[in-house]
Amino acid sequence: MNSVWPIFKREFLAYFSTPLAYVFIVIFLFAMGAFTFYIGHFYENGVADLTVFFGYHPWLYLFLVPAIAMRLWAEERRTGTMELLLTLPVPVWATVAGKYLAAWAFTGVALLLTFPIWITVNYLGNPDNGVILASYVGSFLVAGGYLAIGACISASTNNQVIAFVVSVVVCFLFTISGAPLVLDFFRGWAPLVIVNAISSFSVLTHFTAIEAGVIDLRDVIFFFSLIALFLAANVVIIDLKKTG
Amino acid sequence: MIEIEGLTKRFGPIPAVAGIDLAVAKGEVLGFLGPNGAGKSTTMKMVTGYLAPTTGRVRILGHDVETDPIAAQKCLGYLPEGAPAYADMTPRQFLSFIAEIRGFKGAEINAKVDAAVGKTELDLVLDQPIDTLSKGFKRRVGLAQAILHDPPVLIMDEPTDGLDPNQKHAVRTLLRAMAPDKAIIISTHLLEEVEAICTRAVIIDRGRVVADGTPAELVARSRHHNAVTLSLPKAQAEFAKTKLKALNGVAAIEQLALADGLMELTAFPKGGALLIEDISAMVVAEKWDVKELYAEAGRLDDVFRAITTHDADRAREARA
Numbered sequence: 001m002n003s004v005w006p007i008f009k010r011e012f013l014a015y016f017s018t019p020l021a022y023v024f025i026v027i028f029l030f031a032m033g034a035f036t037f038y039i040g041h042f043y044e045n046g047v048a049d050l051t052v053f054f055g056y057h058p059w060l061y062l063f064l065v066p067a068i069a070m071r072l073w074a075e076e077r078r079t080g081t082m083e084l085l086l087t088l089p090v091p092v093w094a095t096v097a098g099k100y101l102a103a104w105a106f107t108g109v110a111l112l113l114t115f116p117i118w119i120t121v122n123y124l125g126n127p128d129n130g131v132i133l134a135s136y137v138g139s140f141l142v143a144g145g146y147l148a149i150g151a152c153i154s155a156s157t158n159n160q161v162i163a164f165v166v167s168v169v170v171c172f173l174f175t176i177s178g179a180p181l182v183l184d185f186f187r188g189w190a191p192l193v194i195v196n197a198i199s200s201f202s203v204l205t206h207f208t209a210i211e212a213g214v215i216d217l218r219d220v221i222f223f224f225s226l227i228a229l230f231l232a233a234n235v236v237i238i239d240l241k242k243t244g
Numbered sequence: 245m246i247e248i249e250g251l252t253k254r255f256g257p258i259p260a261v262a263g264i265d266l267a268v269a270k271g272e273v274l275g276f277l278g279p280n281g282a283g284k285s286t287t288m289k290m291v292t293g294y295l296a297p298t299t300g301r302v303r304i305l306g307h308d309v310e311t312d313p314i315a316a317q318k319c320l321g322y323l324p325e326g327a328p329a330y331a332d333m334t335p336r337q338f339l340s341f342i343a344e345i346r347g348f349k350g351a352e353i354n355a356k357v358d359a360a361v362g363k364t365e366l367d368l369v370l371d372q373p374i375d376t377l378s379k380g381f382k383r384r385v386g387l388a389q390a391i392l393h394d395p396p397v398l399i400m401d402e403p404t405d406g407l408d409p410n411q412k413h414a415v416r417t418l419l420r421a422m423a424p425d426k427a428i429i430i431s432t433h434l435l436e437e438v439e440a441i442c443t444r445a446v447i448i449d450r451g452r453v454v455a456d457g458t459p460a461e462l463v464a465r466s467r468h469h470n471a472v473t474l475s476l477p478k479a480q481a482e483f484a485k486t487k488l489k490a491l492n493g494v495a496a497i498e499q500l501a502l503a504d505g506l507m508e509l510t511a512f513p514k515g516g517a518l519l520i521e522d523i524s525a526m527v528v529a530e531k532w533d534v535k536e537l538y539a540e541a542g543r544l545d546d547v548f549r550a551i552t553t554h555d556a557d558r559a560r561e562a563r564a
Binding site: 083243 | 313317318324344
């Protein structure tokens with residue numbers, strides 16, 4: 001556990017010592033604003049809540065989170081620091097956890113910087129701040145889930161472009177697995193249990209449930225299992241790469 | 245302190261390391277030599293636990309690198325090939341990170357960083373991003389990182405690559421000073437480095453150990469071992485050649501025309517016989533105008549080429 005902290009700290013600070021963090025945060029905030037106000041017609045709706053704002057989060061994360069995740073391991077391999085990191089007396093899981101948590105904390109910072117919209121909506125009316133808080137938690141969990149997927153895929157390739165594209169596709173499948181596009185494909189031949197299981201993997205379904213203002217333990221468990229699963233796979237992939 | 249047993253590594257069908265057994269004791273500085281692609285770096289990667297061996301095992305102070313990597317890695321300092329470091333950090337931040345991860349706390353971190361910085365003379369660039377440093381400084385950051393916790397075992401992949409002669413000298417002095425209570429493995433292409441700091445030289449070729457001995461022993465296998473070279477005016481050269489050839493213990497004479505009407509003659513001994521005494525006596529007796537006269541201990545690059553190209557040629561023949 002002691003070795004997770006130095007890795008977390010190094011990794012987290014590294015985001016802010018390069019333009020990456022600033023570019024990411026600026027684009028994230030602009031995109032959030034553009035979606036909410038222009039596509040979501042935030043003002044025209046005349047309702048003082050943030051449903052429109054949060055509704056776009058999974059779709060924005062779909063592209064922005066793999067962009068952060070793609071460099072997690074691929075970059076270490078490219079610069080050779082992977083060799084340094086993996087020959088330090090640190091268990092692989094601690095390295096995986098430290099890097100992942102730093103990236104997740106970074107997306108958390110970007111998310112927190114959307115606070116002006118929360119102030120705006122409170123100025124315009126009387127929104128249910130409990131629901132907004134729940135939505136923030138849900139949004140953070142979605143980012144965490146995508147990030148775990150992206151980190152795992154980044155560990156399996158040296159090529160950042162491949163890592164990005166594959167992560168986007170996998171995240172997309174997890175996002176819409178509750179939608180007819182995916183379910184119809186299985187419905188014809190797979191038993192109902194399987195169809196239901198696939199449908200329950202949908203990030204969107206669980207996020208929508210939380211966004212409604214109820215943090216159900218089952219939804220939280222879903223996100224944490226998703227994260228744990230992909231981080232475990234991440235550890236296994238790094239161990240497998242050792243055997244060359 | 246380092247025990248390597250039957251180590252092999254295959255990448256797909258290609259054997260990179262084809263069975264290496266080595267034991268390195270305290271006080272030894274082992275120079276790992278070999279042509280590019282001989283398996284030096286791959287072996288070091290397995291010793292440090294970055295790569296898992298296909299078969300065989302490595303123990304560092306008794307800790308198996310595969311089954312107990314953390315304990316083994318605590319005892320070793322490793323400078324990977326190319327001395328990688330986080331480019332966006334300064335040496336101070338980077339070394340503090342390494343110190344922290346190696347379990348040092350509070351004031352200890354600064355003490356360890358300062359000690360490593362002092363030994364590698366990094367003071368001047370301590371707060372510049374590693375990205376902006378020259379190759380020599382980057383290499384020294386890598387060295388500082390490896391010796392920071394004063395490990396009993398040091399593994400260094402080309403520690404002096406990219407350094408200028410003064411820096412090379414400084415690093416060699418540092419390694420020599422640390423050597424008595426450590427086991428050190430360095431890989432290098434610089435044969436003079438082996439003669440300067442190593443107590444033992446191991447040549448590997450195509451994944452196998454093809455020579456193992458002290459640098460002096462290896463050098464003695466050179467055809468230049470105890471060879472005597474003299475340069476004298478061309479007019480006297482022919483006569484000198486016949487006289488030298490007649491000398492007991494001389495196997496062959498080679499000649500090389502120099503500028504200023506001089507001729508250089510090199511007498512190679514039979515079976516390493518000592519020639520210098522007889523030849524210098526002859527020079528005095530014959531009153532030759534000798535401008536230069538010296539005996540050689542041998543040349544490591546002779547041995548290196550003889551061992552490694554010989555094998556490659558044999559392989560080519562076998563394939564044909």
